[in-house]
Amino acid sequence: MHLLDWNDVADSDWNVCIEQALLNGADRRRLENSHSGKNVGLVFFNDSLRTRVSMELASSSLGATPVTITPGSGTWGFAWDKSKPMLGPEAEHIQEAVGVLSRYVDLLGVRLFASGTNWDNDMQDTMLKQFAAASTVPVLNLESATRHPCQALADAAVLTRHFSGNTTRKKFVLSWAYHPKALPMAVPHSTLLMAARLGMDVTVARPEGFELDPDVMAKARDSAARNGGSVAESYDLPKSADGAHIVYAKAWGGHARYTDPSAEAEERHRHKDWRVTEGTMAATDKAKFMHCLPVRRGVVVDNEVLDGTDTLHLDQAEFRLHAQKAILNWMWDQAGQIQRPKLDFRP
Ligand code: CP
Numbered sequence: 307m308h309l310l311d312w313n314d315v316a317d318s319d320w321n322v323c324i325e326q327a328l329l330n331g332a333d334r335r336r337l338e339n340s341h342s343g344k345n346v347g348l349v350f351f352n353d354s355l356r357t358r359v360s361m362e363l364a365s366s367s368l369g370a371t372p373v374t375i376t377p378g379s380g381t382w383g384f385a386w387d388k389s390k391p392m393l394g395p396e397a398e399h400i401q402e403a404v405g406v407l408s409r410y411v412d413l414l415g416v417r418l419f420a421s422g423t424n425w426d427n428d429m430q431d432t433m434l435k436q437f438a439a440a441s442t443v444p445v446l447n448l449e450s451a452t453r454h455p456c457q458a459l460a461d462a463a464v465l466t467r468h469f470s471g472n473t474t475r476k477k478f479v480l481s482w483a484y485h486p487k488a489l490p491m492a493v494p495h496s497t498l499l500m501a502a503r504l505g506m507d508v509t510v511a512r513p514e515g516f517e518l519d520p521d522v523m524a525k526a527r528d529s530a531a532r533n534g535g536s537v538a539e540s541y542d543l544p545k546s547a548d549g550a551h552i553v554y555a556k557a558w559g560g561h562a563r564y565t566d567p568s569a570e571a572e573e574r575h576r577h578k579d580w581r582v583t584e585g586t587m588a589a590t591d592k593a594k595f596m597h598c599l600p601v602r603r604g605v606v607v608d609n610e611v612l613d614g615t616d617t618l619h620l621d622q623a624e625f626r627l628h629a630q631k632a633i634l635n636w637m638w639d640q641a642g643q644i645q646r647p648k649l650d651f652r653p
Contacts, residue, residue, distance in 0.1 A: 308438045308445040309637055310431065311453045313499065313525060319636065320462075320503065326632035327463035331625060334367075337635055342369030344638070347411040348448070349375045349437075352419045356599060357448050357456060360626040361415055367627075368634055373411065377403070386433065404440035413444050413637060420451035420490040425564040428452065428490075429519050444637045449492050452519065457598050458496040459633060460625035464618055465504060465552070468594065474505035474534045476551045477591070481543055482512035483606040484580045488559025488570055493598050495522045497554055498537070502526040505533035511546040512539070513577045515560045515570075543580065547589040554596040555582045555606050582607040587616065594618045 312320055330336050346365040350358060358374060365372035377384045378396075384403050385396035392399065407414055416437050420428040427433075428451040438445040447455050465473055478501045480494060494510075495518060501508045508530060510518065517523075517539075527537045540546045547553060563570035581604075587593060595607065595617045603609055611617070 307637075307641060308441075308447075309455055309633060310434055310438060310445065310447045310450070312455050312458055312496075312503075317503075323459055323629070323632045323636050324462050324466055326635065327459055327625060327629040328467060330628035330631045331463065331467070334628075337368055337631055339369035340635065341412075341638060344368075344370040344412040345410060346370050346372045346634070347375060347407045347414045348372055349377065349407070349414060349416045350448070351377055352417050352449075354417055354448070356623050356626050357417060360623075360630055361448065361456075364627055364630040364634060368631060370412070370634070375407075386436065400437060401440050404437055405442070408440075408442040411443060412641075413446060413634065414441050415446040415448045416450075417448040418450050420492070422488065422490070422559070422563060425561065428564075429521070444641050446633060446637065451490060452492055452495050452522070454492040454496045454598070456626060456630055456633065457493060457622075458500040460629040461497065461554075461596065461598070461622055462500050462504060463625050463629055464596075464621045465501075465506075468618065469551075476506050477549055478506040478508045478552045478554065479543075479546045479550045479590075479593075480508060480510050481546070481553060481555045481582060481586075482510075482516050482577075482580060483555045483557045483582065484574065484578050485557030485602065485605060487557075488563040488567070488574065489557045491518060491558050494518055494556045494558050497556065497598075498522065498526045499529060501552075501554075502530035502535060502537055503533055505530065505535040506552075507536045507538075509538045509540050509546045509550075511543045512541070513573075513580060514541060515562065515573050516558065517561065518558075543586060544589055547586050547593070550590040550593045552596055553582055553586065553590060553593050555601075556598065557606055581605060582611055584608060584610045587611055587614075592616065596622060599623055 362372040382398040383396040434450040560570045
C-alpha cells in the first residue's frame with residue numbers, strides 16, 4: 307500500500323513504473339484528470355524545490371488537489387514520542403496529525419530527513435515507518451533518512467531513455483563529493499540500488515570513512531548480480547572514471563558524524579578537492595554527468611562540466627514530474643485493488 311522503498315516492490319511493478327514515466331515524458335497530457343476528485347497531502351519536514359513543485363504539479367495534472375503542509379510553520383509542530391508527557395513546544399502528536407490528514411486525503415507524501423544522531427534509527431527509517439503506521443491512506447516517501455524513491459524512478463527513466471533501454475553493463479560511477487555539510491544518505495543509497503537494478507556496472511568512488519550502509523551495499527550487489535551487472539568500490543575517482551558512461555556525483559556525510567561530528571567534519575574537510583572536473587570527464591567514455599540537485603557549483607562539480615552539453619541533471623529534474631505521475635497512478639491502482647467495506651447503516 308505504501309511506497310517507502312523500491313526494494314519492497316516487485317521487479318514487474320518497478321519496470322511498469324519506469325515505462326509509465328517514459329510514456330508520461332513523451333506525452334505530458336497523458337493521464338490528465340484521470341484521478342479528479344482525489345486529494346493529496348504533502349508533508350515537508352525539510353526544505354525542497356523539485357519534490358515540492360513536481361508533486362504539486364503531478365497531483366494537479368492527474369486532477370487531484372494537492373495540499374502542502376510544513377509542520378510548525380502555519381500548522382502545529384508535531385511531537386513523536388509517546389513515552390513522555392507532551393510538555394515541549396509541539397502541540398500535536400504525529401499519531402493524531404497523520405490520523406486527521408488520512409481522513410482528508412487519498413494519499414500522503416512525506417519528506418523526513420535523517421536525524422544524523424542515531425545511525426540505527428536512521429538506517430531503519432524509524433520515523434518514516436512511524437508516520438506510515440499512523441496513516442490509513444497510502445504513504446509515499448518524498449525522501450527519508452535512507453531512501454529517495456521518487457528521485458530513483460526519475461533517474462531510472464532518464465538512464466533507460468539515454469541508453470535506449472540497454473542499461474546492462476554500462477559503466478556507472480557514483481562519486482562521493484565534498485560538501486561543507488554532512489549530507490544524508492538517501493540519494494546515494496537509492497542511486498546505487500537503482501543503477502544495480504538496471505544491471506549496470508556500478509563503482510562507488512569515495513574516500514575512506516565515507517562508506518554507504520553495508521546492508522544497502524549487500525542489497526545492491528545481489529540486485530546487480532541478478533540483473534547482469536556488478537558493484538565495486540574505489541578510493542580513486544580519476545581511475546574509476548576511466549571508460550565510464552555515467553558520472554553521478556553526490557555528497558554524503560561519514561558514519562563518524564553519528565558519534566563524533568567534529569572528527570567527521572575534520573575528515574571531510576581533508577577531501578575538499580574531491581569534485582567532478584573537466585579532467586574527470588575527459589577520462590570517461592563520453593560520459594554524461596548526473597546530479598539530483600540542488601548542487602553546489604565549484605564544490606561538487608565545476609562550472610565547465612555543469613554548463614557543458616554532457617549533462618543529464620535538468621532531464622533528471624524534469625523526469626521527477628513524469629515519474630511521480632506514474633507513481634501516484636500506480637499507488638492508486640494498487641489501493642483500488644484493496645477491498646473496502648460497503649456502507650450499510652441497517653441495524
Ligand atoms: N532532488 C530533490 O529531491 O530536490 P529537492 O530537495 O529540491 O526536492
